[in-house]
Amino acid sequence: MTSKSVPLSKNLVQPVVPDLKVRVAFLTVPQYTLLALTCAIEALRMANRACGQTVYEWVVVSQSGEPVRASCGQYLEPTQSVAAMRQPDMLFVCGGINVTQQFNPELQVILRHQAQHVPIVGSFCTGGYLLAKSGLLDGYKAVIHWENVAALKELFPKVRFLDQVYVLDRDRYTCAGGVAALDMMSHIFRKHFRQDVGAIISEQFILERVRNESDRQHVPLQARVGKFHENLIEAAAIMEANIEEPLSMDEISKLVGVSRRQMERLFQRYLGQVPTKYYLELRLQRARELLNQTSLSITEIAVICGFLSPPHFSKCYRSVFGLSPSSERRQNLSPAGEPH
Structure with missing residues (x-):
């Protein structure tokens, strides 16, 4: 699944490295939040369009290779197995509701293996629980949806959970889910382009602004x-x-x-x-x-x-x-x- 590269205008943004290619994989588990995944994919598509070439390629994968049902009841195709995918540069675990039911020893082996070979491993929404449960967030700063943060602070004391919308800590990129996935992808683009792609995305998607790492996820009142x-x-x-x-x-x-x-x-x-x-x-x-x-x-x-x-x-x-x-x-x- 890749995006056609249709330029927005003659004033294209330029990658930091010529002919830059970045492969992104999204590992879906049953009852994942579709909104977070589609926000991330749309951000990648728009980045490709902004520079007039295919910088980003993406693939949706699952443990079995079959499409899994999102929390809204929909299935996303095409979906392939983790084992069959070409090694990505970034892998994001897409979580949602009832995430503890999705953890299993085979998935833990998969995640630990990917963490050893993929440069960037991250998560959307409660996908951070699966990373933490696999020991892949120990010693890292991370975020998860605010409904789960209190519990996970107690379950995983080696992880420093923050209340931000997303956080990029070394080779672990985590976000709270929902539209925060778009904010995080826009931040990632800063590493890859000479211009501010986030500003282009916010304009195209009719957003007031793209949030940054200092924005809090949940501000009471x-x-x-x-x-x-x-x-x-x-x-x-x-x-x-x-x-x-x-x-x-x-x-x-x-x-x-x-x-x-x-x-x-x-x-x-x-x-x-x-x-x-x-x-x-x-x-x-x-x-x-x-x-x-x-x-x-x-x-x-x-x-x-x-x-x-x-x-x-x-x-x-x-x-x-x-x-x-x-x-x-x-x-x-x-x-x-x-x-x-």
């Missing part, structure tokens, strides 16, 4: 209150960064640079609740993620989320979610005891 309420957003970010050892409202107010009373008015006006309740719900939401995505004990989760005792944790949990932590776990924990 911003979508709800707007980016102009900086004090409120900063207070929430401080709370999110201090889950295990919660700060007092006076400490948070001092760090933000407002009075406690002013901070309480901000939360009440824009969120309809006092900051202490917001903070508590934030910690409980983190606890819920850990309950459903890890095999950590309820006592361990209580400590990680800043509660003084399991009974206090259970009481707070029931007051917000309507059931105890143990009942939540019985209903939702996957058979593997790891994230869905």
Whole structure:
């Protein structure tokens, strides 16, 4: 599967190296996120079009060689087996939902073999879980979709998970999934072209801008209150960064640079609740993620989320979610005891 090279204009971008050829492979696993894969492929297609030649060639592969079903129910053809593909320059593992069910010893062997021979190995969405489970992210900075990051931090302490949309750390390129795949590919193009291909892509795809490595993947409150309420957003970010050892409202107010009373008015006006309740719900939401995505004990989760005792944790949990932590776990924990 390759792109026809149709130039955008006479002012073509130039590869850093003449006749540059880059082969990219996308390893799909069942229930992968199709959006992330198509964003990456479209970025490669547009880069080829921008320079008027086929710099990038790509192939979609699977463990068996058969097309696998994406989370939206679609199949992508053509698909070939990993064993049959020509060795790529970059290999990206495309994950999605129920990723723990896709891990198997044969896949681990495949990933470890590819990591020894392919210059760049990376992932989209929860594909990072498969890399981490195979030991291929130990000692690296990496990102994964925000719904899974809390659990994976506990499961893989040797991996430094960040909250960015993507990260390029040496020979490991990981992104949070979705449209972040397009952002990451645009960053990769900077290494291959003399001009800013990302700007061309954003213009062609009608994007306001292509995000960079410093952009956060998930900024609490911003979508709800707007980016102009900086004090409120900063207070929430401080709370999110201090889950295990919660700060007092006076400490948070001092760090933000407002009075406690002013901070309480901000939360009440824009969120309809006092900051202490917001903070508590934030910690409980983190606890819920850990309950459903890890095999950590309820006592361990209580400590990680800043509660003084399991009974206090259970009481707070029931007051917000309507059931105890143990009942939540019985209903939702996957058979593997790891994230869905």
